[in-house]
Amino acid sequence: MNFSDYFVLWVGGLLTLMIFSFLYRDNPFYKFAEHLFVGVSAAYWMVVGFWTTFIPNLIGSIYPPSVSWFTANPEEARTVIASLYDQMWYWRYGRIVPLILGCMLLTRLAPKASWMSRWPMAFIIGYAAGTNLTRYLQSDFVAQIKATLVPLIVFNEAGFSLGETISNIVIVFGVLSALVYFFFSKEHKGWFGGTARVGIWVLMVAFGAAFGYTVMARISLLIGRMNFLGSWLGSVF
Amino acid sequence: MRREIPLFITFIIGTALVVALFIPHEPFRELDHQFSVWFDIIAVFAFILGGGNLLRVHVDRITRKHPDRIYSMVTIVGFLGTLLIGLFKFGGDPGLTGNYIAQGTWFKVVYDAFFVPLGATMFSLLAFFVASASYRAFRAKTREATILLIAAFIILVGRTPLGYYLTFWLPEPLQFLHIPNLSSWIMSVPNLAGQRAIMIGIALGIIATSLKLILGIERSYLGQEK
Numbered sequence: 001m002n003f004s005d006y007f008v009l010w011v012g013g014l015l016t017l018m019i020f021s022f023l024y025r026d027n028p029f030y031k032f033a034e035h036l037f038v039g040v041s042a043a044y045w046m047v048v049g050f051w052t053t054f055i056p057n058l059i060g061s062i063y064p065p066s067v068s069w070f071t072a073n074p075e076e077a078r079t080v081i082a083s084l085y086d087q088m089w090y091w092r093y094g095r096i097v098p099l100i101l102g103c104m105l106l107t108r109l110a111p112k113a114s115w116m117s118r119w120p121m122a123f124i125i126g127y128a129a130g131t132n133l134t135r136y137l138q139s140d141f142v143a144q145i146k147a148t149l150v151p152l153i154v155f156n157e158a159g160f161s162l163g164e165t166i167s168n169i170v171i172v173f174g175v176l177s178a179l180v181y182f183f184f185s186k187e188h189k190g191w192f193g194g195t196a197r198v199g200i201w202v203l204m205v206a207f208g209a210a211f212g213y214t215v216m217a218r219i220s221l222l223i224g225r226m227n228f229l230g231s232w233l234g235s236v237f
Numbered sequence: 238m239r240r241e242i243p244l245f246i247t248f249i250i251g252t253a254l255v256v257a258l259f260i261p262h263e264p265f266r267e268l269d270h271q272f273s274v275w276f277d278i279i280a281v282f283a284f285i286l287g288g289g290n291l292l293r294v295h296v297d298r299i300t301r302k303h304p305d306r307i308y309s310m311v312t313i314v315g316f317l318g319t320l321l322i323g324l325f326k327f328g329g330d331p332g333l334t335g336n337y338i339a340q341g342t343w344f345k346v347v348y349d350a351f352f353v354p355l356g357a358t359m360f361s362l363l364a365f366f367v368a369s370a371s372y373r374a375f376r377a378k379t380r381e382a383t384i385l386l387i388a389a390f391i392i393l394v395g396r397t398p399l400g401y402y403l404t405f406w407l408p409e410p411l412q413f414l415h416i417p418n419l420s421s422w423i424m425s426v427p428n429l430a431g432q433r434a435i436m437i438g439i440a441l442g443i444i445a446t447s448l449k450l451i452l453g454i455e456r457s458y459l460g461q462e463k
Contacts, residue, residue, distance in 0.1 A: 004341075004346050007346065007350060008346060008349045008350040011350040011351065011354075012349070012350050012351075012353070012354035013354075015350075015351065015354050015355055015358070016354050016358045019355065019358040019359060019362060020358065020362070022362065023362070023365060031305070031308050032308065032311055033355060034308075035308040035309070035311040035312040035315070036311050036312070036315045036351065036355065037315075037351075037355040037356070037359065038291070038312050038315075038316075039291070039311065039312035039313065039314070039315030039316035039317075039319070040315045040316070040319045040347065040351045040352055040355065041352060041355075041356065042284075042287060042288050042291050042316055043288065043315070043316045043317070043318075043319035043320040043323065044319055044323070044347075044348065044352050045284055046281075046284045046285060046287075046288050046320060046323075047319065047320065047323030047324060047337065047344065048323075049280065049281040049284045050281060050323075050324060051323075051337045053277045053278060053280070053281050054278065054281045057274050057277060057278055058278050069333060069334070070333050070334060071334060072330045072334040072335055091267065091271055094271060095274070095275070095278065097275065098274075098275040098276075098278035098279050099278065101275075101279055101282075102278060102279050102281065102282030102285075103282070105279060105282045105283060105286055106282060106285065106286055106289070108286060109286065109289050109290070109293065115239050118239065118240075118242075118243040118459055118460075119242065119243055119246060120279050120282070121243065121458060121459075122242075122243035122244070122246040122247045122250075122458075122459075123246055123247075123250055123275070123276070123279060124276065124279060124283075125247050125450055125458050126246060126247035126248070126249070126250030126251040126254075126450070126451065127250050127251075127254065127272055127273075127275075127276045128447075129247065129251045129446075129447035129448075129450040129451050130250060130251035130252070130253065130254025130255055130272075130447070130451065131254055131273075132443050132444075132447050133251070133254075133255055133443070133444055133447035133448065133451070134254065134255055134257075134258040136439075136440040136443045136444055136447075137440070137444055138258075140436045140437065140439065140440035140443075141437060141440040141441065141444065144433050144436050144437050144440070145437065147433070148433060163413070167422070167425075167426045170426050170427055170430060171426060171429060171430045171433075173430075174426075174427055174430025174431065174434070175430045175433050175434050175437075178430065178431055178433075178434030178435070179434050179437060179438070181434075182434065182438045199434070200381055201380075201381065201384050202427055202430050202431045202434070203431045203434070203435070204381045204382075204384040204385045204388070204431075205384060205385075205388045205423065205427040205428055205431055206388075206427070206428045206430070206431025206432050206435065207385055207388075207431070208384065208385040208386065208387070208388025208389040208390075208392070209388050209389070209392050209423055209424055209427075209428040209431075210428075210432075211371075211385070211389045212388070212389040212390070212391075212392030212393045212396075213392060214367065215364070215367050215368075215371065215389075215393060216392075216393065216396055218360065218361060218363045218364035218367050219364050221357055221360050221361035221364065222361040222364040224357060224361070225354075225357055225358050225361045228354070
């Protein structure tokens with residue numbers, strides 16, 4: 001192991017212990033690690049955004065020769081520059097618009113000029129509304145309804161399939177009853193209330209499954225950290 | 238005009254993206270792609286805004302001599318250090334030509350030594366809080382709570398070797414009661430039904446909200462000021 005490997009192992013190990021110290025109670029070591037995490041992660045995402053989006057999609061698009069400033073391989077740079085010049089000129093120079101909108105977004109830091117940040121906010125909201133409307137309409141509404149329309153009596157190659165029949169009945173009536181529970185324009189009484197009650201049970205199974213899955217995911221992360229601590233301590237002793 | 242122009246921008250962008258779904262030809266198809274790139278570029282500025290705000294809050298805490306100002310200094314040092322190392326690609330290829338997160342760069346070391354262990358440990362800490370939440374949730378006081386408890390228990394045990402050893406001896410006709418099989422069935426049938434109903438409900442809500450935003454009925458994102 002070289003110096004940087006030791007550095008990663010020791011710093012990672014000490015920071016892991018600092019975070020776990022919160023299990024005893026809030027303390028200066030935990031606060032140190034927590035504040036460090038906030039600073040490092042904010043800068044990390046800024047750097048990633050800068051090198052993966054800002055440089056190639058903005059600077060590179062407006063001024064393609066700039067690609068060679070940030071690429072070690074001249075051949076790769078030439079290919080990227082050629083592909084950028086293939087784009088229509090108005091789309092390339094059109095990238096000035098998000099540059100201006102992005103600068104306007106920063107006016108939020110100056111209270112007197114903060115009204116200017118409404119323009120980029122309007123773009124973000126419009127984009128999110130436009131994409132979410134079509135995306136959710138296709139994948140979470142139409143596609144889910146379509147997937148629920150399954151045969152209630154299933155015959156496969158071996159003949160009548162009791163298992164698949166029960167599963168399909170549970171899916172169709174489970175979805176319908178849970179949707180009835182979400183329908184608040186009619187009072188939950190009589191057969192409607194009974195169906196809504198079944199809907200609650202279906203939702204409880206879904207919540208229980210989600211809860212169990214989350215616990216498993218967190219525990220596997222915990223095991224990963226314990227393994228890391230084990231390898232760190234193994235390198236020390 | 239301070240409110241009308243943003244409403245107009247939202248309407249044009251939102252409508253163009255909806256039209257692009259129904260008319261997937263030029264110029265709408267290209268417009269859809271370009272807007273997505275524009276959105277990503279503006280998102281980078283949002284990160285810069287977030288970083289600026291973070292600095293402002295913590296510098297303010299230091300100047301006001303807040304009791305926890307020492308930790309604010311830790312945040313600022315961590316933030317500025319990582320930012321400079323990442324932007325100037327220290328330790329990599331000469332100048333700015335290398336990959337910013339290539340093996341051997343200082344940014345990669347910061348990622349491995351600080352970002353990964355801190356993030357993973359923060360989330361693994363939740364395992365303990367989830368355990369205490371389980372204690373409260375796993376008290377079968379009502380019929381609904383009992384159903385939740387049974388479903389969660391079967392999923393938890395069914396994904397571990399314990400679940401296998403508890404019921405592996407069951408005869409072939411009763412194999413559907415074998416805990417790993419039961420766990421898979423719960424995940425793919427009743428859980429699917431519940432999740433699907435939730436997804437349909439959420440989709441309806443998002444579609445309605447998106448329409449209200451595009452048509453300018455919902456304006457709360459503009460704030461109260463004129």
